[in-house]
């Protein structure tokens with residue numbers, strides 16, 4: 721009872737999340753690399769998601785569960801791409817931008833962040849839990865440039 725989480729959609733279980741992640745890896749990330757563990761967490765208040773590339777784990781905020789599927793997919797692709805590229809460099813964005821609704825999803829999340837009672841960093845830029853990766857997270861391309869969308 722204490723661990724009960726009010727997920728708006730019952731289908732959005734950890735198992736469903738893992739299944740969707742696998743589909744997205746196959747579709748956008750060349751079938752590499754699958755997370756060792758991916759799950760919903762209710763404890764993140766200032767992050768949408770976090771990733772630990774060294775052990776392949778991904779955690780997703782339950783707040784994403786009530787958002788449109790294409791927003792959830794964007795965050796999943798973002799985190800899954802970190803399993804291959806730890807920082808937010810050009811190689812990383814080249815992978816993420818394979819997902820066709822990146823700009824739209826970023827805009828959606830920016831809007832939610834702006835209205836949130838607690839600040840949430842734009843575009844998941846603090847989602848890396850490894851110290852090495854946190855340093856790399858400062859590198860960020862100009863948000864407006866969508867020329868690299870594949």
Ligand SMILES: [Zn+2]
Nearest residue numbers: 844845847848
């Ligand atoms: Zn990130």
